[in-house]
Amino acid sequence: MTEHVVPSDAARELFGETLPVAQRYAELLADVGVARGLIGPREVPRLWERHLMNCAVVEELIPKGADVIDLGSGAGLPGVVLAILRPDLSVTLLEPLLRRTVFLNECVELLRLDNVRVYRGRAEEVHAKLRADIVTARAVAPLPKLIGWALPLLRKGGSLLALKGERAEAELEEARHELARQRPNIADVIRVGGGKVDPATTVVRVTVTTALETGTKAAPSRSPRKPGGRKKRGRKR
Numbered sequence: 001m002t003e004h005v006v007p008s009d010a011a012r013e014l015f016g017e018t019l020p021v022a023q024r025y026a027e028l029l030a031d032v033g034v035a036r037g038l039i040g041p042r043e044v045p046r047l048w049e050r051h052l053m054n055c056a057v058v059e060e061l062i063p064k065g066a067d068v069i070d071l072g073s074g075a076g077l078p079g080v081v082l083a084i085l086r087p088d089l090s091v092t093l094l095e096p097l098l099r100r101t102v103f104l105n106e107c108v109e110l111l112r113l114d115n116v117r118v119y120r121g122r123a124e125e126v127h128a129k130l131r132a133d134i135v136t137a138r139a140v141a142p143l144p145k146l147i148g149w150a151l152p153l154l155r156k157g158g159s160l161l162a163l164k165g166e167r168a169e170a171e172l173e174e175a176r177h178e179l180a181r182q183r184p185n186i187a188d189v190i191r192v193g194g195g196k197v198d199p200a201t202t203v204v205r206v207t208v209t210t211a212l213e214t215g216t217k218a219a220p221s222r223s224p225r226k227p228g229g230r231k232k233r234g235r236k237r
């Protein structure tokens with residue numbers, strides 16, 4: 001195992017019985033991910049704390065059995081982490097760049113993630129094709145742009161969970177105009193994972209309170225699970 005990819009006790013606690021799969025993912029990021037330029041070599045020593053764990057704690061905001069789109073998944077953050085931790089979720093990794101979707105497909109296969117599909121495309125071009133209960137996004141675009149890309153993908157009552165940094169509240173203020181132009185919604189900033197990750201992960205959550213207008217309806221969502229699917233992995237809480 002790559003020396004730097006050894007999980008801390010906190011990571012062991014957080015991932016529980018799913019740790020071996022998370023560990024394999026961390027190794028893929030550290031080896032293939034770095035070799036192909038999908039993740040910077042300087043990130044390797046902090047893969048667990050800054051990347052995997054920071055993303056994992058967002059799972060507490062996601063209802064059981066939800067359809068999740070990870071918008072701008074890149075090398076799989078946070079989508080792959082959430083899929084590992086929560087086999088009950090159906091996760092679509094939405095990513096436009098071929099090099100990244102190739103890596104994502106390799107991850108799905110090597111980690112045997114039957115609850116994940118990789119979808120190559122740009123968010124703004126798939127509004128008529130994809131629908132979800134939750135859209136996650138980390139480091140993809142400024143909030144006003146992200147809102148315009150993500151909200152049309154949500155079912156009524158669904159939420160965009162945008163992982164943001166220190167400026168989350170200010171970004172939300174800057175996005176008020178765009179929020180007002182969209183379907184009715186409620187937006188707030190929440191911090192998750194306090195006591196598990198330091199600093200806690202900051203999430204801008206935007207929940208849409210109405211259904212999409214007719215004429216913008218997507219095809220029914222396809223479950224990424226294969227027929228007969230994989231056995232559920234247990235999870236220590």
Ligand SMILES: C[S@@+](CC[C@H](N)C(=O)[O-])C[C@H]1O[C@@H](n2cnc3c(N)ncnc32)[C@H](O)[C@@H]1O
Pocket residue numbers: 071072073074075076077078094095096097100121122123124137138139140149
């Ligand atoms: C800085 S990377 C972040 C990747 C990953 N979410 C992470 O946190 O490591 C931004 C990603 O968003 C993708 N992206 C950019 N514009 C997009 C769009 N319009 N729709 C979907 N994905 C997009 C890029 O291809 C890239 O992989």
